[in-house]
Amino acid sequence: MTAPRMLRGLVAAVIAMPLALLGACGGDDGSGSDGKTELTFFWWGGEARAKLTEQALALYKQKHPDVTFKTTWQANQGYFDKLATLTAGDGAPDIFQIDDNYLAEYATRNVTEDLTRYKDSGKLDVSRFPESLWKYGVVGDKLAGMAMGENTQGLVFNKTKLAAARQEPPRTGMSWEELISWAQRAGAATKVAGTMDPSADYKALWVWLRQNGKEFYTGNQLGFAKEDVQKWFELWKGARDAKATPPADVIHEGNATDITKQLVVTGKALTSWVWANQMPDIQKNTKDELGVVAYPGDPSAQWARASMYLSVYRGSKHKDVAVDVLNFLANDPEAGKVLGTDRGLPSNLDIRKQVAASVTDPAMKASIALEDELVKKFGASPSVPPKGHATVKTELVKAAEAAQFGTATPAQAAEQFVTAAQAAISR
Amino acid sequence: MAITTRPPTQRPQPGPAAPQRRGRPARHRDDGRAGYVFLTPWLIGFAAVTAIPMLMSLYLSFTDYDILTPWSEVKWIGLDNYQRMFGDDPAYWHAVRVTLIFAFIATPLKLGSALGVALLLNRSFRGSGLFRGLFYLPSLLGGSVALAMVWHSMFDRSGSINAILGWFGIEGKAWVNDPDTALGTLILLAIWQFGAPMVIFLAGLKQVPNELYEAAEVDGAGALRQFLSVTLPMLSPVIFFNLVLETIHGFQGFTSAFVLSGGTGGPVDSTLMYTLYLYIRGFANYEMGYASAMAWVFLLTIGLVTVVLFRTGRFWVHYSDGDD
Numbered sequence: 001m002t003a004p005r006m007l008r009g010l011v012a013a014v015i016a017m018p019l020a021l022l023g024a025c026g027g028d029d030g031s032g033s034d035g036k037t038e039l040t041f042f043w044w045g046g047e048a049r050a051k052l053t054e055q056a057l058a059l060y061k062q063k064h065p066d067v068t069f070k071t072t073w074q075a076n077q078g079y080f081d082k083l084a085t086l087t088a089g090d091g092a093p094d095i096f097q098i099d100d101n102y103l104a105e106y107a108t109r110n111v112t113e114d115l116t117r118y119k120d121s122g123k124l125d126v127s128r129f130p131e132s133l134w135k136y137g138v139v140g141d142k143l144a145g146m147a148m149g150e151n152t153q154g155l156v157f158n159k160t161k162l163a164a165a166r167q168e169p170p171r172t173g174m175s176w177e178e179l180i181s182w183a184q185r186a187g188a189a190t191k192v193a194g195t196m197d198p199s200a201d202y203k204a205l206w207v208w209l210r211q212n213g214k215e216f217y218t219g220n221q222l223g224f225a226k227e228d229v230q231k232w233f234e235l236w237k238g239a240r241d242a243k244a245t246p247p248a249d250v251i252h253e254g255n256a257t258d259i260t261k262q263l264v265v266t267g268k269a270l271t272s273w274v275w276a277n278q279m280p281d282i283q284k285n286t287k288d289e290l291g292v293v294a295y296p297g298d299p300s301a302q303w304a305r306a307s308m309y310l311s312v313y314r315g316s317k318h319k320d321v322a323v324d325v326l327n328f329l330a331n332d333p334e335a336g337k338v339l340g341t342d343r344g345l346p347s348n349l350d351i352r353k354q355v356a357a358s359v360t361d362p363a364m365k366a367s368i369a370l371e372d373e374l375v376k377k378f379g380a381s382p383s384v385p386p387k388g389h390a391t392v393k394t395e396l397v398k399a400a401e402a403a404q405f406g407t408a409t410p411a412q413a414a415e416q417f418v419t420a421a422q423a424a425i426s427r
Numbered sequence: 428m429a430i431t432t433r434p435p436t437q438r439p440q441p442g443p444a445a446p447q448r449r450g451r452p453a454r455h456r457d458d459g460r461a462g463y464v465f466l467t468p469w470l471i472g473f474a475a476v477t478a479i480p481m482l483m484s485l486y487l488s489f490t491d492y493d494i495l496t497p498w499s500e501v502k503w504i505g506l507d508n509y510q511r512m513f514g515d516d517p518a519y520w521h522a523v524r525v526t527l528i529f530a531f532i533a534t535p536l537k538l539g540s541a542l543g544v545a546l547l548l549n550r551s552f553r554g555s556g557l558f559r560g561l562f563y564l565p566s567l568l569g570g571s572v573a574l575a576m577v578w579h580s581m582f583d584r585s586g587s588i589n590a591i592l593g594w595f596g597i598e599g600k601a602w603v604n605d606p607d608t609a610l611g612t613l614i615l616l617a618i619w620q621f622g623a624p625m626v627i628f629l630a631g632l633k634q635v636p637n638e639l640y641e642a643a644e645v646d647g648a649g650a651l652r653q654f655l656s657v658t659l660p661m662l663s664p665v666i667f668f669n670l671v672l673e674t675i676h677g678f679q680g681f682t683s684a685f686v687l688s689g690g691t692g693g694p695v696d697s698t699l700m701y702t703l704y705l706y707i708r709g710f711a712n713y714e715m716g717y718a719s720a721m722a723w724v725f726l727l728t729i730g731l732v733t734v735v736l737f738r739t740g741r742f743w744v745h746y747s748d749g750d751d
Contacts, residue, residue: 077690081710088494088715105713109495249601250584252694391712394691401695405606427714 037318039325040070042086043097044079049342056335060328067321077258087111087313094316095325098145099308100136104387106311107144113312114142118323125331128348132381136306139384145309146326149344152302152378153203153295154276154370156264158192160288165189170271172294172373176208176235179296183244186270193246196263198273199236200255200400202393208232210301210379220386220425226418233403233410240404245269248404255397260285276367277307277344283363292366299374303381307344345371391424488720493713501716508720519721521696522704529610529700530677533617537677538669541621545628546658559629566622575616575686579603582612603687606697613698616683624669631665632658660745667744671736678729681706701725 043053050073057069072093074082080102086092087106098106106112118124119134124146126134137145155170162169167186170179183194198204206216209232215223239245246254246268254263259278263269265285274282276292283290294302310329312322329335336351341364346352356368385392399417402408408416463470488508490501512519548559568574581587582602589599602608639657648656659666681702684692692699692707705725709718 084494084710084713090497106495109493111495247600249604249694252604253601255693256689258689388712394707394711397691397693398695401606401693405695407606407695424712 035066036068037066037321038068038070039095039318039322040072040093041095041325042072042083042093044076045073045097045342046075049073052339052342056329056338057325059332059335059338060325064324067325090315092313092315094313094318094322095310096313097148097308098311100306100384101390101393103137103144103309103311103384104139104389107139107142108387110314112142112144113314113316113319113323114144115146115312115323116141116143119143123320124323124327126347128331128350130304130347130349130375132378133304133306133347136304136381136384137309144384145306145311146330147306147308147347148310148330149277149307149341150304150347150371151275151277151307151344151367152305152371152374153207154274154279154292154367155271155295156262156274156279156282156290156292157271158264158267158286158288159291161190161192161270162186169291170293170296172299172370174296176296180235180239180242180244183239183271184242187244190270192267193250193263193269194244195239195271196254196269196273197236197240197245197251197404199233199403200251200397201273202396203275204273204295205229205232205396206382207295207301208297210382211297215382217382217386217389217425219383222418222421222425226414229399229414229417230411233400233413236400237403237410248401248406251404252401255401264290275305275307276370277341279367280341280361280363290363290366292370294370294374300377300379302374302378304375304378305381306347341368386425388425388427392421395420395424484719484722487716488723490716492716492719494709494715495713504716508717509724511717512720512724518696518699518704522692522699522701525610525697525699526678526680526701529614529617529680530674533614533680534670534673534677536614537618537621538624538666538673540618541624541669542628542662542666544621545625545632546654548625549629549632559626563622563626565620566626568620572682572686575683578612578616578683579687604694606695609687609694609697613680613683613687617677617680624673627665627669628662631662635661663744664746667736667740671733674732674736675729678725678732 041053041057043049045053050071053073054071057071061067061069083092083096083098092111098112103112115124115137119126126146129147130150133147133150134143137143137147157170159169165186167189168182170182174182179195185194187194202216209216209224209228212228214228217223236245240248245251246263250263250268253261253266254269254272259265259274259281262272262274262282264272265282267286267288272282273295279290279292310326312319312326316322329339330346331348331351333351333354336346336348336355337358339346340355341359345368346355356372359365359368395417399408399413399420402416403410403413487501489503489505491504491507492501544562548555548562565574583589584599584601584604586602588602592599600608602612635658639661640653643653643657679702680700684698684700684703685706688694688698688703690703690707690711692703701721702725705718705721708714708721
């Protein structure tokens with residue numbers, strides 16, 4: 001072999017190699033001639049969730065010995081980076097967990113299988129779900145994911161510190177002004193800021209907007225105007241000036257989505273604005289006893305939100321089996337017992353009743369009690385946030401922080417937010 | 428296989444020059460072949476994980492690729508991404524500004540600290556090795572997430588920095604959480620990791636011949652004069668090397684900004700470094716085409732800065748050619 005020919009061979013090998021690797025990745029569909037089916041399943045969460053999920057999947061395997069699972073899980077941070085990368089390489093898992101921040105991103109790009117026909121044929125049974133809950137998985141006219149649990153907005157407060165300073169706790173139904181003046185009093189009495197400033201929190205803004213006859217989104221448009229946001233920012237500027245909230249640099253810490261940084265956990269405020277099903281997790285991170293009520297104002301502005309969904313990858317080779325697994329996880333009483341309330345209140349109301357009766361964790365009990373109280377008052381669920389929502393959320397944080405640090409007036413910050421948010425959802 | 432192609436032993440033949448000359452290229456060729464064989468794993472790796480992805484990203488920078496859409500549906504949009512970057516994205520220019528401030532403040536201060544400490548540690552004294560090791564340590568931990576987290580807690584409201592300030596009656600704030608000071612804490616963190624250039628400076632200082640100092644002393648030069656007229660010129664190639672390396676490094680600051688701001692570049696975009704913004708565009712906003720365009724502009728800019736540094740180097744970098 002002469003040198004040039006050898007070189008040519010090398011170059012060919014170099015070019016062919018990645019192609020060969022790609023081929024190897026895509027070629028195996030995982031189901032051999034022996035009738036075995038392997039499903040990949042990817043979710044975010046902690047170790048406890050992993051254990052429960054594995055247990056529930058083991059139950060499924062007992063009934064369907066020909067199905068095996070390859071599970072992967074990790075913390076929320078970085079989860080969606082990984083999911084996107086897997087999808088880009090055509091290697092998305094057969095079943096994956098997703099939330100309403102990203103559901104529209106994936107659904108409008110046809111990454112998720114449309115589950116409508118499975119729902120219609122009863123293979124995916126949602127008949128025992130609250131209607132607004134399963135509908136919260138509809139993007140456009142496609143059912144993009146199955147709601148795997150329900151939650152709603154919850155104002156978590158520190159019972160221990162309030163009791164020590166003989167202050168009454170906040171209650172469901174108090175007005176926003178009442179809450180702020182309560183926070184001022186309670187803060188002065190306990191020497192801890194009364195409330196986290198939620199002006200950067202889209203879900204708090206959303207509830208407030210609904211109480212004012214607006215929506216966060218109407219279809220693929222913003223459901224509010226610059227003036228609304230300005231009023232919102234001014235409301236909280238007043239609260240900061242009245243010392244009902246901590247100073248801006250502390251608020252910034254609480255603006256992180258990480259539960260352990262919530263001010264009610266770090267002891268820097270008496271209340272945090274969270275999702276009610278996060279109660280047990282938050283409680284685990286503090287020694288003080290916590291309670292939970294609805295956000296201020298009329299609680300009918302809140303809605304039954306799917307805390308997360310399970311979706312099936314459109315490119316999956318085993319969609320039918322994957323849907324069957326979803327159906328099992330949501331509707332099988334035994335699986336329901338194992339999964340408990342880890343992903344929110346069970347979507348299936350029968351199972352929810354059964355699980356609620358057996359819950360012993362006081363934090364979870366409080367969360368269920370709130371949900372039970374509100375379930376009769378809930379307004380209609382809005383449609384799932386559109387594509388670009390994740391960017392809108394970060395733009396809100398940015399604008400609200402500019403107002404908090406005083407680098408912009410509420411009016412300037414509102415202007416900045418609306419412009420950036422419009423750009424984000426119209427791309 | 429390589430050996431068989433070589434003509435049988437020619438060395439004993441005292442013939443004319445021609446066959447010998449013919450033999451030599453053959454042997455060169457053999458060496459080349461063996462080289463390529465040994466290089467194969469690297470070549471494959473280079474192509475698979477560097478060259479091909481780079482070319483792909485160049486292609487993607489002209490498309491609206493969003494990661495989630497299959498390749499077949501990617502739309503060619505020409506220069507749109509570049510146009511948007513330069514004309515229609517204020518956050519982009521903000522990120523450029525943050526990065527320039529970071530690089531142009533952190534790099535000289537880091538090099539200055541490195542040179543200063545290297546001069547102090549250049550002589551041998553008890554425990555000098557230990558000190559060299561200790562000063563080098565932060566660099567080893569360089570881009571680590573753990574270090575950035577430690578930094579975060581130090582500069583937090585209840586952190587050790589404020590505790591120390593408290594001794595002097597100064598009331599601190601959460602330095603990492605304030606838009607006025609957040610970037611400053613990042614710059615401090617970068618300066619603190621001066622160990623790597625310091626070690627290179629130390630090696631450079633060892634190369635300066637002692638006779639030069641002796642001669643300077645005979646001529647009556649003081650310590651400062653010696654430093655300016657002997658140390659600096661003799662060290663200039665090393666300074667140049669460190670300058671190029673650290674400038675590139677400065678432009679690429681990512682980990683500390685990512686960790687300290689929780690991946691957002693906040694508060695109020697004060698730590699939105701170029702690479703962090705690129706990451707956010709690509710992975711949080713699913714605008715991978717745009718992110719690719721940003722990456723290519725970034726590559727060209729760093730290339731340009733390096734070229735400029737090399738040009739200016741002609742005027743101040745002094746290479747001893749062995750004759751003096």
